[in-house]
Amino acid sequence: MNTSTATAPVVKSGLTAEQFIQKYANHPTYIPPRGPELNAKNWQAEAALRMFLNNLTDEVAEAPADLVVYGGTGQAARTPEDARNIIEVLLELEEDESLMVQSGKPVGKVRTHPEAPRVLIANSNLVPHWATWEYFNDLRKRGLIMYGQMTAGSWIYIGSQGILQGTYETFAACGDRYFNGDLRHKLLVTGGLGGMGGAQPLAATIAGATFLGVDVDPDRIKKRLDTRYIDKMTHNYEEAKQWVLEAKERGEAISVGLVGDIGDVLERLIADNITPEILTDQTSAHDPINGYVPNGLSLQEAKELRQQDPAKYKVLSLKSMARHVGFMLELQRRGSRTFDYGNNLREFAQQGGEANAFNIPGFVPEYIRPLFCQGKGPFRWAALSGDPEDIRVTDEALKELFPENTHMIKWLDEAQEKVAFQGLPCRICWLGMGEREKAGLLFNQLVREGKVKAPIVIGRDHLDCGSVASPYRETEGMKDGSDAISDWPLLNLMSNTAGGATWVSFHHGGGVGIGYSQHAGMVILADGTERAERCLRRVLHNDPAMGIFRHADAGYEAAQENARKFGLEL
Structure with missing residues (x-):
C-alpha cells in the first residue's frame, strides 16, 4: 500500500x-x-x-x-x-x-x-x-533483555550535541542565579566525559566558564578532543591545574580533559585549597557494575573484576561513589555551587555509606523546572541528506521564524561556529509550547520546496518536560509530591502514538538506572507531504502540552498560566 x-x-x-x-x-x-x-x-x-x-x-x-x-551499556x-x-x-x-x-x-x-x-x-x-x-x-x-538508556534504544542519539544545549542551559541558569549571569573567571569541575558527559566542556565554554573535566578512560577524552568538544587533554594533574588556573585568572573560556579518577582529583583540589565555583558530575554512576569504575582500579582491572566477581565490584563501586560524593560535599561546604546531574550518583553514594549525599541538590529542581513549566525542552533534528548545508538552512530558517527569540539565535550562532557533527548532521535547540509545532511545519515546508535535499527527522531527548518519571532527576521534588507517579510518561507515549509520531518508545531506567525511572521517546519525520503536516501538527502540539499538563496538575503557577495562554485548560 x-x-x-x-x-x-x-x-x-x-x-x-x-x-x-x-x-x-x-x-x-x-x-x-x-x-x-x-x-x-x-x-x-x-x-x-x-x-x-x-x-x-x-x-x-x-x-x-x-x-x-x-552510557556504558546503552544499546541500539x-x-x-x-x-x-x-x-x-x-x-x-x-x-x-x-x-x-x-x-x-x-x-x-x-x-x-x-x-x-x-x-x-x-x-x-x-x-x-x-x-x-x-x-x-x-x-x-540470558539474552532476554537489553538496556536502552534514553536515546540509544530509541534510535535518536545524535552524539554529544544531543545533550549540549540542555547542559548549556543548566550552566547558564547557574550563572544567572549565583554569578550575575557572568561565568568568566569561574572554574567548573566535573567527572565523566562519555556519551552524555562529553557535552559538558563545550557547554561550559559557550557559557563563559573555565572547565576541568576528569575521566578514567583516555579514549573518551580523545573522542571529545577529536570532535572539538574539548580544547586540551593531559594525564598530568599539575599540568591541568596550571592550565585552568591561568585561564580562570585571564577570564578565558577553555576546557581541559584530565585522565584520572574524579575522586582522587577532587581530593587533590581540596588539599591544594582550590574551590571551583561550580561542581557537578556525569560519570556513569547509574550503573554501579557496568558503568562506574571504582577508585584504585585500572580500566583493565575493572573489566576483569566485572566478569569475575560482580558482587565485589558493586561493593567497591558504591564505596567509591560515597568517597567521591564526600569530596563533593566538602567542596560544597567551602563554597562550590554543587549539584547532581541526574546520573543517580547520590543514591548509590548513600548506599555506599555517605549519609548526606542528598544534601547536594538535583539540577532539575535547581535550574530546569521553570523551563519545563513553559513546555520547553530538547528539540533536535537530523538532516537525512547527510549534507551539513541542510542544517545551516534550518538554522537560518528558525532565526527568521523566531526573530524575537534572541537566546535561541545566540545559541544557533554559537552552534554553527563550534559544534562538530558526529554521524549525520544534526542540531538541537530548546523550544517550547507553540514553537515546536511551528518549527516542524517550517521544516516540512523546506523539504516540500526543495530547500533541503532530503527529509528532516525531528526528535528529542527523553529528558523532557512531560515524558519522564524520575524521582532523583526530572521529577525530583515535585510541588505536590507526585515524583514517582509514572502515569505521565505513559500518557505521553499514548498521545504521541495517537497523534502519529513516526516512531515511539517507552523505556525503564535510562539516565539513573533500573528501578529509578520510566520515560517515553518520540521521533517524527518531516518529508514534505500532507500526511507529515497532519502528524506534525498533532504530535508537536501534544508532546510539549504534556509537560504543561503535568506541571499544572502538580500546582506550578507558571504552568497553570501557560495552560491558560495556550488553551490547554479543561
Whole structure:
C-alpha cells in the first residue's frame, strides 16, 4: 500500500537487502545512508533505518562492536543478529505496517495505517517488584533483555550535541542565579566525559566558564578532543591545574580533559585549597557494575573484576561513589555551587555509606523546572541528506521564524561556529509550547520546496518536560509530591502514538538506572507531504502540552498560566 503524497519523485537505490547490509551494516561497521535515494519502501521506514544506523556508526557510538551507543551499556539492538533483522524488516516495511521491538529484538509486525508510528519500541521494562539491577543483569546474561538508556534504544542519539544545549542551559541558569549571569573567571569541575558527559566542556565554554573535566578512560577524552568538544587533554594533574588556573585568572573560556579518577582529583583540589565555583558530575554512576569504575582500579582491572566477581565490584563501586560524593560535599561546604546531574550518583553514594549525599541538590529542581513549566525542552533534528548545508538552512530558517527569540539565535550562532557533527548532521535547540509545532511545519515546508535535499527527522531527548518519571532527576521534588507517579510518561507515549509520531518508545531506567525511572521517546519525520503536516501538527502540539499538563496538575503557577495562554485548560 502506498499513500505517499510527496511532491518529488521517489528514487530507489536499487540495492538488495544483502547488498545494503554489506554496504551499510557489515557488523561491527555501521554507516547511515545519505542522500535523496530510498533504500526502504517509504521515507518513514527509511528515517528509522538511517537513524538506527546513525546511532551505531563509530563517529557516534561508544562501542559499535557491542552495539553500545552511550552510557556504558546503552544499546541500539540486543545482538548483531537482532540488528540485522531490524534492518531487513525496515527495508521491506509497508506504510500500513508497524514493527515492534522488544528490548532491541524485532518481534513482529502489526497492521496499522500510514499515519501510525512505523516502529513501536519498548526497552528494559520490568514489573516493579522485579525492577532491580540484579534481576535485570540475570535476564541480560540470558539474552532476554537489553538496556536502552534514553536515546540509544530509541534510535535518536545524535552524539554529544544531543545533550549540549540542555547542559548549556543548566550552566547558564547557574550563572544567572549565583554569578550575575557572568561565568568568566569561574572554574567548573566535573567527572565523566562519555556519551552524555562529553557535552559538558563545550557547554561550559559557550557559557563563559573555565572547565576541568576528569575521566578514567583516555579514549573518551580523545573522542571529545577529536570532535572539538574539548580544547586540551593531559594525564598530568599539575599540568591541568596550571592550565585552568591561568585561564580562570585571564577570564578565558577553555576546557581541559584530565585522565584520572574524579575522586582522587577532587581530593587533590581540596588539599591544594582550590574551590571551583561550580561542581557537578556525569560519570556513569547509574550503573554501579557496568558503568562506574571504582577508585584504585585500572580500566583493565575493572573489566576483569566485572566478569569475575560482580558482587565485589558493586561493593567497591558504591564505596567509591560515597568517597567521591564526600569530596563533593566538602567542596560544597567551602563554597562550590554543587549539584547532581541526574546520573543517580547520590543514591548509590548513600548506599555506599555517605549519609548526606542528598544534601547536594538535583539540577532539575535547581535550574530546569521553570523551563519545563513553559513546555520547553530538547528539540533536535537530523538532516537525512547527510549534507551539513541542510542544517545551516534550518538554522537560518528558525532565526527568521523566531526573530524575537534572541537566546535561541545566540545559541544557533554559537552552534554553527563550534559544534562538530558526529554521524549525520544534526542540531538541537530548546523550544517550547507553540514553537515546536511551528518549527516542524517550517521544516516540512523546506523539504516540500526543495530547500533541503532530503527529509528532516525531528526528535528529542527523553529528558523532557512531560515524558519522564524520575524521582532523583526530572521529577525530583515535585510541588505536590507526585515524583514517582509514572502515569505521565505513559500518557505521553499514548498521545504521541495517537497523534502519529513516526516512531515511539517507552523505556525503564535510562539516565539513573533500573528501578529509578520510566520515560517515553518520540521521533517524527518531516518529508514534505500532507500526511507529515497532519502528524506534525498533532504530535508537536501534544508532546510539549504534556509537560504543561503535568506541571499544572502538580500546582506550578507558571504552568497553570501557560495552560491558560495556550488553551490547554479543561
